[in-house]
Amino acid sequence: MNEALKVAVVGTGGWGAQHARILSRRHDVELVGIVGRDPGRTAARAAEFATTPFTDIDTMLDQARPDLVTVCLPNEVHFGPTLHLLQRGVPLLVEKPLVFDLEEADALLAEAERRGVFFAINLNHRYAEPVQRAKAAIDAGELGDIVFATWRFGGEPNFGTSPHANLIETQVHGLDMLEHLCGPISSVAAQMTDMTRPGTYTTLAVALRFASGAVGSLVGSYDSSYAYPDTQVIEVNGTEGRLIIEDTVKRLTLSVAGDEMRRVWEAGYFNDEARTFEYTFDRHMDAVLAALRAGQQPPVHAREGRRALELAMGIIRSFEEGVRIAV
Structure with a gap:
């Protein structure tokens, strides 16, 4: 059996809870951390899913050493943290929208291409x-x-x-x-x-x-x-x-x-699973993790976010x- 993938979540909002829910329930994943800006909120979310809270991305990367990071931040602040994670060479699954500016989208895709980083977007x-x-x-x-x-x-x-x-x-x-x-x-x-x-x-x-x-x-x-x-x-x-x-x-x-x-x-x-909207993300995560393990391109590449x-x-x-x- 393959070793569990270490995955961390950046973001403590409502949909970020879906990221944590999915990852914490998987037997092939170890949820190694949750990153948030507010210490109390981040600690509460991490405790809910039995993982470690962080308020700094670099600290999380250095200590938890994740194989994949998922990013679920307020819609209009995606660019800076996503670029930083790409510059650290970390495989990413980001929430839509990619960004609000085409030049920023191009900068993210260019950085991912330059570093050969797995870069998926959740169009679930x-x-x-x-x-x-x-x-x-x-x-x-x-x-x-x-x-x-x-x-x-x-x-x-x-x-x-x-x-x-x-x-x-x-x-x-x-x-x-x-x-x-x-x-x-x-x-x-x-x-x-x-x-x-x-x-x-x-x-x-x-x-x-x-x-x-x-x-x-x-x-x-x-x-x-x-x-x-x-x-x-x-x-x-x-x-x-x-x-x-x-x-x-x-x-x-x-x-x-x-x-x-x-x-x-x-x-x-x-068949409750198929009628539950949130579980479309569970299905996408199945495909994302399978592609990452196989060394393949993401099932929905971030360039699809750029196209939208x-x-x-x-x-x-x-x-x-x-x-x-x-x-």
């Missing part, structure tokens, strides 16, 4: 059971040629300092998912509104064109609620069929053109200039 929607089944159906040609695709997602806001937080830190999942299922997006045309919070664009609608010739749309909102039914919906429509994914993990429906019968997947009575940011910047430019932007 890809690991939902309906998404994986949808991807398999598309790849098998069940939908024929894709003609259009839609993404709609939104709920309560997570305001930061960026006027485009909804787009860059939340709809990153949609931008990544549409390309994951339908191939590269070639151009975008956007509308946004700040009617509920002047200066902050809480809702946006984007018309998309894919390199394949297909078209699509993305609607993302902080003016909605996660309590509403159909908080998140994906539709992909092809020449031979259609699929719909509801609430990421809830249900996949596959239809054949001209046939009123449908095939539906949803988690069965004993590039698309977001094109969307911002489209809105500001009132034109379609090639990406």
Whole structure:
């Protein structure tokens, strides 16, 4: 049996607790530390998961010597700590969004390339059971040629300092998912509104064109609620069929053109794992650790975070200039 991998978590927020939960429960991992800025909060989190608290990244690296570090910090402060960890040559799994600035994204990727560092990003929607089944159906040609695709997602806001937080830190999942299922997006045309919070664009609608010739749309909102039914919906429509994914993990429906019968997947009575959104991250972690052990590239490389940011910047430019932007 392979020796347990030593893994540390940087960040003590709510989603950081999911990092610690996953790692602390694995038999092939030793959770060797949690790093936070607040000593009391960090000590409490470390005690909860029976590991060591640190308030300094370098101290943690020197004492714990982790094989992998996961980074879950406030969305707009990713750059400095991530760059520092890359400069120390540590394999990383970082939360989305990668950063809010393309030059910073390029600097991180260049540092990782220069040092040959494993550099993954947690775009965990890809690991939902309906998404994986949808991807398999598309790849098998069940939908024929894709003609259009839609993404709609939104709920309560997570305001930061960026006027485009909804787009860059939340709809990153949609931008990544549409390309994951339908191939590269070639151009975008956007509308946004700040009617509920002047200066902050809480809702946006984007018309998309894919390199394949297909078209699509993305609607993302902080003016909605996660309590509403159909908080998140994906539709992909092809020449031979259609699929719909509801609430990421809830249900996949596959239809054949001209046939009123449908095939539906949803988690069965004993399959709680597949219906739990947080467990999509457990599945991604399985793939991350397997790739790291095998000396392979990450299953979702950080460059995918850079690509989503590039698309977001094109969307911002489209809105500001009132034109379609090639990406």
